[in-house]
Amino acid sequence: MTQETKQADLLQEYIQEILSIAEFAKETNANYSHLEELDKLITANEATLNKQFIKVPFTKFRVLDDTGILKPKVPGLLEENKQLVDEYNQLLEKTKTNYDIIKRKERTLGQKMQTLTDYPEIIRVGSAIVESIDNNQI
Template sequence: MEYEQILAILDEWIATYEQEFDYLWVQGRMKVLDKSIKDRRVKLDKTFIKIPFTGKRLFDDIGVLPGHKWIPTALMEDAKEVTKYNRLLKEAQALIPDIIKTREAIMPEADQALKAIANLPKEQYDRRLGDRLVKLTSYMNSADEQFKAIQGITNQPKKRSSWWKVGAKR
């Protein structure tokens, strides 16, 4: 395997990791939005006005009642964050097949490149190869850590709060 081929394979492998980092960033952002949405909805659920003996509830969505002035803003924020979450979810779902396909295609070539690097004479090592190997090692280590850190995302589209349905069943 020629030296330039080895560098090209390493570049492709690095690009694969960078694509995975894009996916991890999307997943991390989804996790932040998920927590924000859940926290706000817990707070909103406590402000429903339950109508006795009917199983129905009302919601002060214009902030007329004392202490409820924050509700319209919270409902608008909920709608914005749900929209962002669902957009990020679609983006993440689009990235997954491409990442898997790229990784499966590059792994055999990467193994061959690593064997070829081990067989290279010392005088052929230069800064380009060293930089790529350092970057690749760094990406491999941090990717494992990030995969461990990002857990618990449902990956289900969220729905907006049904606050506009006055008297909806609980």
């Protein structure tokens, strides 16, 4: 295998790695957006749920209502809140995993970059892409 063929193969791997990182970055950014939406839904749901309870004066306690019976909306709100929190936790875990994969791929990319010293333009472009991924701009 000639030096040019080896460099071309390394360049191809480098480009594939950049594309792979960009895909994970897009998915991770979409997950962050969805996490923010879920957080707003959970907050709104909890506010509605809190309105269903009666606050005991001069304490931090709340009761269901004067007769101790659940108001009609409470079971539905509790179930909805449970589902939203479960979805949020699963998505958060997936997002953390994607972020770890991106960091690992960036390290691999850095190692490959060291072998591509004959292609300074590609290194500059790749570095800019990795930097924009770090700044969540992709």
